[in-house]
Amino acid sequence: MAAQPGTRESIRVETSAGGFELPCGGRSRRALACSLVLLMLVTAVPLAGAAVFRVLAARVGEIAGPGFAVHELRVRLDAPAQGGEVDIGRLRIGAREWRALTLRCGRLRIDAGGLACNAARMEQGGRRLPFEADVDLALGAGPVRIALRLPDGGRIEAGTEADGRLRARLHRLTPAAAADLLEPWLGDLAAGLRGFKATGVLDAELDYRPADAGATTASLRGRLAGGGFGRADGLLAAEGVGADFTLEARSTGAVWSWSAQLDWDAGAAYIHPLLVEAGPRLRARGRFDGRRIELERAELALDGLAAASARGVIDTAAGTPDALSIELAGADLARIGPRWLAPLLAPASAQRLRFEGRADARVELRAGRLETLAVELHGAGFGLAPPLGGGSARGDDGKEVVPVEVLALGPVDGRVRWSSRGPGAAALQVGGGRWEKLALGAFALDAALEPAGLRLAGARIPLLDGTLVLQDLALGWSAAGWEGSGGVVLEPVSMPLLSEALGLPLMAGVMSAALPGLQFGPGELVLDGTLAVSVFGGWLQASGLRVREPFGVASHLTAEIEARHIDLAQLTETFSFGSITGHIDADVRGLELSNWRPAAFDARIASIAGDERRRISQRAVENISALGGGGALAAVQRSVLRLFETFGYRELGLRCRLANGVCEMGGLDAEPDGGVRADGGFTIVRGGGIPALDVIGYNRRVDWNELVARLQRVVAEDVSPTID
Amino acid sequence: MKSPSMPSASLTGRVAAVFIGLALAFAVHAQGNLEIDTPAISALRKAMQQRHAQLAPLYASGAVGIAADGTVSLRDAAAVPLAQRAQANAAVAAENADRAALYREIARANGHPEWEGEVRRTFAQRWLDRAQPGWWVQQGASWSRK
Numbered sequence: 001m002a003a004q005p006g007t008r009e010s011i012r013v014e015t016s017a018g019g020f021e022l023p024c025g026g027r028s029r030r031a032l033a034c035s036l037v038l039l040m041l042v043t044a045v046p047l048a049g050a051a052v053f054r055v056l057a058a059r060v061g062e063i064a065g066p067g068f069a070v071h072e073l074r075v076r077l078d079a080p081a082q083g084g085e086v087d088i089g090r091l092r093i094g095a096r097e098w099r100a101l102t103l104r105c106g107r108l109r110i111d112a113g114g115l116a117c118n119a120a121r122m123e124q125g126g127r128r129l130p131f132e133a134d135v136d137l138a139l140g141a142g143p144v145r146i147a148l149r150l151p152d153g154g155r156i157e158a159g160t161e162a163d164g165r166l167r168a169r170l171h172r173l174t175p176a177a178a179a180d181l182l183e184p185w186l187g188d189l190a191a192g193l194r195g196f197k198a199t200g201v202l203d204a205e206l207d208y209r210p211a212d213a214g215a216t217t218a219s220l221r222g223r224l225a226g227g228g229f230g231r232a233d234g235l236l237a238a239e240g241v242g243a244d245f246t247l248e249a250r251s252t253g254a255v256w257s258w259s260a261q262l263d264w265d266a267g268a269a270y271i272h273p274l275l276v277e278a279g280p281r282l283r284a285r286g287r288f289d290g291r292r293i294e295l296e297r298a299e300l301a302l303d304g305l306a307a308a309s310a311r312g313v314i315d316t317a318a319g320t321p322d323a324l325s326i327e328l329a330g331a332d333l334a335r336i337g338p339r340w341l342a343p344l345l346a347p348a349s350a351q352r353l354r355f356e357g358r359a360d361a362r363v364e365l366r367a368g369r370l371e372t373l374a375v376e377l378h379g380a381g382f383g384l385a386p387p388l389g390g391g392s393a394r395g396d397d398g399k400e401v402v403p404v405e406v407l408a409l410g411p412v413d414g415r416v417r418w419s420s421r422g423p424g425a426a427a428l429q430v431g432g433g434r435w436e437k438l439a440l441g442a443f444a445l446d447a448a449l450e451p452a453g454l455r456l457a458g459a460r461i462p463l464l465d466g467t468l469v470l471q472d473l474a475l476g477w478s479a480a481g482w483e484g485s486g487g488v489v490l491e492p493v494s495m496p497l498l499s500e501a502l503g504l505p506l507m508a509g510v511m512s513a514a515l516p517g518l519q520f521g522p523g524e525l526v527l528d529g530t531l532a533v534s535v536f537g538g539w540l541q542a543s544g545l546r547v548r549e550p551f552g553v554a555s556h557l558t559a560e561i562e563a564r565h566i567d568l569a570q571l572t573e574t575f576s577f578g579s580i581t582g583h584i585d586a587d588v589r590g591l592e593l594s595n596w597r598p599a600a601f602d603a604r605i606a607s608i609a610g611d612e613r614r615r616i617s618q619r620a621v622e623n624i625s626a627l628g629g630g631g632a633l634a635a636v637q638r639s640v641l642r643l644f645e646t647f648g649y650r651e652l653g654l655r656c657r658l659a660n661g662v663c664e665m666g667g668l669d670a671e672p673d674g675g676v677r678a679d680g681g682f683t684i685v686r687g688g689g690i691p692a693l694d695v696i697g698y699n700r701r702v703d704w705n706e707l708v709a710r711l712q713r714v715v716a717e718d719v720s721p722t723i724d
Numbered sequence: 725m726k727s728p729s730m731p732s733a734s735l736t737g738r739v740a741a742v743f744i745g746l747a748l749a750f751a752v753h754a755q756g757n758l759e760i761d762t763p764a765i766s767a768l769r770k771a772m773q774q775r776h777a778q779l780a781p782l783y784a785s786g787a788v789g790i791a792a793d794g795t796v797s798l799r800d801a802a803a804v805p806l807a808q809r810a811q812a813n814a815a816v817a818a819e820n821a822d823r824a825a826l827y828r829e830i831a832r833a834n835g836h837p838e839w840e841g842e843v844r845r846t847f848a849q850r851w852l853d854r855a856q857p858g859w860w861v862q863q864g865a866s867w868s869r870k
Contacts, residue, residue, distance in 0.1 A: 234787075234802030234809065268806055275810040343810055347817035388771035388818070553771055554764040554825035556832065597763035599833065661761055 068093045075115075077108055084108030086117065098184065100125050103133065114138040130180040131156075138162075150177040166208040170222065173202045200227030200241065214252060221246040227267065235272035242266030242278070249288075259285035273343040279303050291316060295324070304339070306330025312365070320368035328361045333380055354383035357411060374417045377428070381410025387553045407551055409433040417449070424449035436596075437501050438463060452477045456486070464501060466493030466512070473518075481522030488515045488527065495535055505574045505715075509535035515545070523549045536574070538565030538583065555595055561588040565608065575715050578620030579646070583608050598658060598704070606653045606668075615646045616685060623714045624684055624695050627707065640693055648689025656707075663702045758846060760833045768826045775822075778815050788816055789860030789867055794827065794848035795820045799860060799867060823847070 056077045063070040072089025086103040106119030115137040122129040136145040145159035154177045158168040175198035182190040204222025227241035242265050249258040262282040269276045284298035293314045300308040305328055312324030333341075337355025346353060357380030364372040383405040414428035426447040433440040441462025448455045456473040473486035490513035499507040510533070517528025527545035534540075540563040548556040563586040572580045584605050592600040607614065618641055655666035667682035685695035779796065782788040787803035788796050796819050804812045827847060831839040855861050855870050 230802055232802070234800055234804065235798075237802065237806055237809075239806045270801070270806050270809045272801070273810055273813045275807065343814065347814055348821035349818070350814040351811075351818065387767075387822075388774045549825065552825055553767045553822065554829045556764060556829070594762040594764035594829065594833070595767045599762040599764070660757075 077110060082107050082109075084117070093185075096185070098124060103135070105135075114142060124184050127184075129184065130177070148181070150174075150181065152177050156181075164210045166206070166210075168206040170202055170204040173204075175199060178202075196229040196231060198227075198229045201225045202227075216251045218249045219247065225266075234270075236270070238267060238269035240267035241269065254289060256288045257285075258288055259283075273347055274340065292322070304332045304335030318368075321365050322367065324365040326361075326363040326365075328359075328363075331359045331361065333357050333359055349384065352385040352387065354381075354385065354405070354408075356381040370420060372417070372419045372421075372424075374415070376415050377412050379411040379413060381408070381412065383408040383410075384551060404437070405434065407433075407435055414445075418451075419449075420451050422451070426454065437503060439501065440468075453484070463490070464493045464497040466510075467491040471516075483521040485517075485519045488518050488529075489513065490515075490531070495533065505576070507535055507574055508570070509533060511535075523552075525550060535566075536570040537567035538563060540564075540566075540586075553595060555593075557591075557593040557596070559588075559591045559593075561591055562586070563588075572620060577715065578623055579617040580615070580620050580652075582612055582614040582649075582652075584652070600659050602655075602657045604653070604655045607651045614649050614651075614688070616649050616652075617646050618642075618644065621647065621685070621693070621695055626714065627710055640691060644691050647687060647691055647693050649692070650686045650688030652685045652695075654684055658704055661704050663704045663707055665697055665700050665702055667697055756834050756836070756839060756843070758830060758843065760830060762829060762833045764829045765826065765833065768822050768829065772819065772822050772826070775815060775819055778811075779819060782812055782815070783856070783859045786860050786869070787812060789862055790851050790855045792848060792852075792862040792864065794844040794851065795823055797862070799862075 056079070058075040058077075059073070063073060069092045070088055070090075071092075072087070074087040074089075075084065076087075077084040084105045086105070088101040088103075089099065091098045091101055100123075102123045103117060104121050104123070105117035106121075107117075109116040109118075115135070117133075117135040117137075120133040120135060122131070122133060131148040131150050133149070134145075134147040136143070138144065143159055143161050145157070147158075148156040150156070150173070152172075152174055154173045155171040156168070156173065157171070158166070160166050175193045179190040179193040179198075182193070202222060202224050204220060206218070206220050208216075208218045210216050221244075223242070223244045225242050227243070228237070228239040230237035244263045244265070245261065247258060247260045249256045251257070260282070261284075262280075264278050264280050264282075266278045268278060279302065281301040282298065284295060286296045286298075287294040293316060295310060295312050295314065298310045300310070302308055307329040308327065310324060310326045313322040314320070314324070315322050333355040334357075336359075337353065338350070341355070342350040342353045358378040359380060360376040360378075362372070362374040363370065384407040386404075386406050409430060410433070411431040412428055413431075414426070416424075416426040416428070418424040426445065426449055428445045429442070430440075430445060431442050443459055443461045445456065445459050453474065453476040455475075456470060458472070459470040461468040461470070467490075469489040469491060471487040471489065473484060475482055475484035490511065492510040492512045495507040495509040495511060498511055499505060511531070512533075513529065513531040515527040515529035515531065517526070519526040519528070525547040527547070529543070529545075531542040531545065532539060533542075540561060542559045542561045544558065544560045546558045548554075563584075566584050566586060568580040568582050568584055572578055584607050586603065586605045588601050588603045590600060590602055591598070621641060651668060653668040655664075657664040657666075665682070667684040668686060679698075681696040681698045682700070683694055684697050685693075687693045779788060782804065783790070783796075785803040787798065787800050789799040791797040796816055798813055798816045801809050801812065827840050827844040828837070830843045831837050852861050852863070857870055859870050860867050861870050
């Protein structure tokens with residue numbers, strides 16, 4: 001501490017008879033001491049007589065030390081009032097400077113030991129600062145103690161010892177009091193505390209020992225209770241946070257070694273989009289050179305994780321990790337998934353996702369960016385529940401049952417290693433899965449990973465008694481989402497198993513597919529190729545398959561279907577529709593399924609040409625008539641209908657063009673040779689042989705939902721519909 | 725719903741066909757059916773109706789507002805108790821996913837997937853008109869209470 005050359009220290013004594021000034025030069029702290037000694041001398045002399053003087057004033061030009069300077073320091077002692085004032089013209093701490101500080105002491109005591117200014121109030125620039133202070137200043141290199149009492153009961157005590165040790169204690173410090181206190185000194189920080197609506201009570205102790213036995217040590221320990229804050233938009237907030245913290249640091253040169261501990265035991269925080277609740281405990285140690293924090297090891301105890309540790313380097317200027325390596329072991333996905341993964345990876349489906357199993361992971365960040373990610377899965381499982389409104393199943397008793405997941409996968413075991421700088425790999429064993437009602441068997445996935453994509457040479461996924469074979473799948477990731485191409489082959493699946501799995505009446509035959517032109521983009525799947533089903537003695541093939549959003553509510557499928565040589569006897573028996581013999585061809589053009597239900601198509605059914613025995617049962621006639629909207633039989637025929645079990649027919653034809661929920665019906669008239677009737681009806685079945693009867697439809701526009709409901713009644717109840 | 729391909733031998737014929745096609749497209753466009761119903765649309769509407777019970781208090785408190793682009797926005801998360809903020813965010817994300825799917829599906833059901841943006845704009849105005857007094861709505865870039 002050196003006084004600026006040329007400054008003049010003095011002590012001025014004012015008495016009732018006038019004033020005089022005594023010089024007191026030299027180094028500033030000594031000058032202060034000298035001034036105080038002079039003050040005491042002068043005070044002592046006249047005490048024997050009457051009060052000779054009222055006021056003593058000491059002026060000390062400047063006190064400066066590392067990082068701070070006090071200019072224009074004046075001390076005034078008002079003897080009768082036992083009070084006094086300390087004026088500081090300018091105070092500089094670091095790069096900041098404040099002017100016109102005044103400490104008004106309620107009681108000012110100056111004696112051989114030093115100066116004590118108690119119950120003091122402080123003003124800055126004429127404005128009173130919100131605390132009351134006690135200052136004890138020992139002479140020479142003795143201790144200095146300062147205590148600030150805050151209006152809400154908080155207290156700050158700080159003191160230095162002769163050996164340079166600094167101790168400070170914060171007692172029940174609140175953010176409001178801290179903001180008031182900091183306002184004149186660190187306006188930005190005060191505004192921040194207020195802007196973030198900080199709450200809570202802080203108790204802390206700081207102990208700093210310079211160069212004690214060769215090393216400088218510092219320790220900070222304390223507790224925050226009821227802590228909280230909230231950014232204006234609410235996306236970053238905490239409430240009721242209780243935490244204990246300690247920080248120990250030690251330095252023998254320019255580099256500090258430190259260790260820290262944080263136990264968060266109460267409250268919760270929202271860090272958009274994550275809710276983080278009390279429980280995490282952090283232990284960390286490392287080094288700090290003033291520019292970078294080196295994290296030698298950090299350990300985090302978190303619910304759902306067996307162990308978590310990290311090491312790395314954090315650039316304090318940039319605030320981002322230069323390099324950070326995080327290891328997570330024994331993550332319980334059922335607990336970690338919903339809380340940490342779902343909100344980040346799939347917020348829109350977060351409430352529908354299910355996780356199970358365990359995972360270990362290693363994450364490496366460099367310059368704030370993800371560089372490598374290695375994950376090991378142990379019996380991991382994932383499921384996606386149906387979307388809201390996406391169809392809830394009802395049990396036999398009519399009560400709603402827990403909906404079956406639309407997609408499920410697991411248990412999954414294996415490793416995935418991805419790097420932003422080069423190739424990675426995924427090797428997974430999948431125990432099984434399910435898509436809608438289709439169960440998948442166990443399969444292996446071995447894929448080569450790239451920084452923005454993956455390649456899968458092949459995979460064989462068992463599907464019922466067949467196999468779904470993926471070939472040369474290449475996926476790329478862009479900002480818009482995943483896209484890629486490849487091929488799919490479905491090796492024959494038996495229709496009895498498939499129809500059973502899909503809850504359809506039992507059908508004979510097999511299904512297979514060769515879809516070499518698989519392409520998919522964000523939300524869309526294009527399957528160029530053919531899906532073929534041999535069924536009902538004939539075959540059916542679907543081409544031009546396109547699926548959009550296969551797992552969403554708005555799933556959408558388009559296809560062209562043609563069916564040839566379908567045996568009606570098998571078909572009608574399967575669907576309990578009465579009995580029809582003969583064969584048909586069917587074409588469904590522009591089929592659109594929306595949410596897996598028909599939204600549009602143009603379908604025609606026609607009996608095939610050629611000689612064969614064509615009979616239709618009484619019940620089938622009734623069913624077809626009912627589907628046609630009633631009134632499809634002439635009265636005269638109705639009486640005939642009851643006399644015979646089956647009838648001969650020459651041909652049958654039906655067309656339904658579905659759009660906007662309405663099926664536009666037609667019969668044989670849709671065929672080139674026509675069948676248009678004078679009464680506006682359309683012929684569905686043209687009789688032939690003995691006995692013969694025609695089935696005529698009159699209702700050309702039928703509500704599709706009603707038609708489906710009727711069809712379901714006919715099939716499910718297996719009873720004859722009434723005929724008007 | 726595809727328009728039949730027009731046989732056109734000459735260039736002028738083709739140009740004429742394009743113009744007629746455009747004119748027709750606009751005529752149909754003007755009559756685009758927003759009330760069109762498909763199984764996906766009714767499923768989406770049902771999902772959104774079910775979710776409305778969760779969102780209505782959030783609209784009322786101002787936590788969630790009706791955004792100008794046809795979505796809903798978590799505009800003041802501070803109005804939601806801390807413990808429920810993540811659920812509110814998930815509900816907003818799910819609602820926006822359904823709304824996006826609804827606009828796509830309506831455009832698609834009209835046979836014009838390219839109308840999605842138009843459908844979105846029309847719906848944005850409709851949501852805004854239907855917002856209850858006291859709800860927060862966005863016009864342009866600024867938010868106000870209806």
